[in-house]
Amino acid sequence: MLNPANPEFISHLTNRFGTDLLRPDTGLYLEEPRKRIMGHAGAIIAPRNTREVSEILKFCNERQVGVIPFGGGTGLVGGQIMSADQGPLPLILSMERMNQLRNIFPSENVLIAEAGMTLSAVQDAAEQADRLFPLSLASEGTCQIGGNLATNAGGVNVLRYGNTRDLCLGVEAVLADGTILNNLSRLSKDNTGYDLKNLLIGAEGTLGIITAASLRLSPRPARVGTAILVVRDPTAALELLGRARDISGGGVSAFELISGTGMGFVRDTLPDIHQPFSDLPDWSVLVELGLPQALNPETLLEELFVAGAEAGLVSDGVIAQSLGQRAQLWSLREHIPAANKKVGAIVSHDISLPLSSLADFIPQGMAKIAEIAPVRVNCFGHLGDGNLHYNVFPPAGEPCDSWAHMKEKIERLVHDLVHEYGGSFSAEHGVGRMKAGELNRYADPAKRLMMQQIKLALDPRGIMNPGAVLA
Known part of the structure; x- marks a missing residue:
């Protein structure tokens, strides 16, 4: 059972680390971009370096207080937001101050960035060295590379260059007990045991906090x-x-x-x-x-x-x-x-399917949805890698709130059909808290068991992003 980051805890925290690491609550840290979750927290703390991250996590682990890692706050599945009914007051740990370019090796096509560096800043640094960091997202001016890695973000260039996982050679990370993993490898080949970086990439901060990464660059297309x-x-x-x-x-x-x-x-x-x-x-x-x-x-x-x-x-x-x-x-x-947001969706889906199944799925899904509601489907996205955003909207002129009662039914219909086709209910946004129940429903039981065992081994007190991914 976790303890809250209550005033007594915050007093001990500031006695240990001072008040200069604390950030004011501007609302940014407690609101999901689409306003679907309102969060709560005892305090927001923004460490300046990996050593401070280590000391803070060790402090929280000893007191069994939950920690929510926070990057740019652009995640769409609630991985960075904990509502009051999901657990006791957590401490939000923001990476915003750890935003430096540590090094770049143009001849090796490698860049080493701290986790709080925005994606656009990483892109700019690569461009200045006449190289390309190909990850491209609509939120690239705000999202941070640590969050991109934590969610294994996709984007428009996955077809050619892969997900964020494919663009990472090594990570520096801090585990729940404060242990620092020094694995900022610049090697393309390193078969020395388990690939720990890929365990942390896509884990959404539930196993540890990525503090820096070695990123793979590419030549710029002429x-x-x-x-x-x-x-x-x-x-x-x-x-x-x-x-x-x-x-x-x-x-x-x-x-x-x-x-x-x-x-x-x-x-x-x-x-x-x-x-x-x-x-x-x-x-x-x-x-x-x-x-x-x-x-x-x-x-x-x-x-x-x-x-x-x-x-x-x-x-x-x-x-x-x-x-x-x-x-x-x-x-x-x-x-x-942005247009979708202005219209107002009843429910949004971030799905992926085998390429050979897409042509059948798209009209079949629309037909099945039409059988239960006279709504509109905006299907768009990264066709080249099988990732569709299959979003459902009310009839023209009607507010989405009038159709909120259909959200779960439509979502279940779409995700069931995706599962039948051998696809995934989460292609590039992650699981977070919003889709943790879907993981329980659709994931292979052996996969869930292994994930739970890994979580227990690396975070036995359950302080790392509690409630995210594993409900």
């Missing part, structure tokens, strides 16, 4: 081409993806599916965002190629359009002719979540 192509349906989009890979020789960096519903949401709620088509297509794909100097991406995109049109896959398209046009196309895709 030439980049971007296009939005109108496709017949998701089946045509998948066939076009195969053709894009063949034509570009593996140069497809992103392949994003956009529905007419999502494009319409942007048009209706964010009218300043440029729309590439006068009539909204039912389905389109945003394609980006990153190529060496010898290849012309615009020429290859034209070839892709012609081949797609001849095969009956593509009916219209726009190929960016400038950096400004490229930015316009990406702005449309990146503003879909």
Whole structure:
């Protein structure tokens, strides 16, 4: 049983560490971005270095007080927020002060960053060394690399470069009892026992706190081409993806599916965002190629359009002719979540499926949802790696609150169908607290048992992000 971070605990904490590490509660630390969870905490503390993180965790472990790791606060499954009914007052440990670039090795394609460094700062540091850190998220100006690793974040470039896990060579981390794991390896090959970094990546702070990481960089593509192509349906989009890979020789960096519903949401709620088509297509794909100097991406995109049109896959398209046009196309895709928020979703799904199942799942899910409610589905996302955001909205003109009673029924329907197809209910957002029950429902029993045993071994008092991942 955990103890609360009550005034007596905070008094002992400040006597030990002083008051300069404490942060004022601005509301940022206690509110989930979509306002679905309001949190509580005894205090917010922001250590300046790994030694202080170690001492704080040791202090909390001895007193059996829960610790919530906090990065940029952009997580969408409640991993950084504990509500009052989920446990006694915790201590929030923010990584905001640990935001330094420790080193960069351009010839090795390695960058070492502290966990509180924002993703955009990591990208900028890589660019200054003429390298690319390819992780790209809508929240990159706010989210922190420690949180990206803790949730194994995805984004638009997973198709080519992989998830955050694939971009990490080593970590420095602090375990529940204050033990410091020094594993900031710069090695691509290291077969010396268990891969501890991958145990911590994706654990959402339930096994320890990542304080720094060795990150894998890539050469910057010499030439980049971007296009939005109108496709017949998701089946045509998948066939076009195969053709894009063949034509570009593996140069497809992103392949994003956009529905007419999502494009319409942007048009209706964010009218300043440029729309590439006068009539909204039912389905389109945003394609980006990153190529060496010898290849012309615009020429290859034209070839892709012609081949797609001849095969009956593509009916219209726009190929960016400038950096400004490229930015316009990406702005449309990146503003879909903002438009969704303005419309108001009944329920949002972050799902992944085998690529060969996507074309069947998308219409089948819509048909099954239509049988129980006359609602709208905005299906969009990272088609190239099988990750869809399958979000459900009320009929036009109706508030989502009027349909809140349907949330659990729709979510169960979608997740059950995903499970039948061999997919995952959480593709890139993690489990957090909101989806911990889904893990119990769908995960293999042996997997759950192993996770519980690992948690017990590394955090026997249960202080690390209590209630997250393992309900």
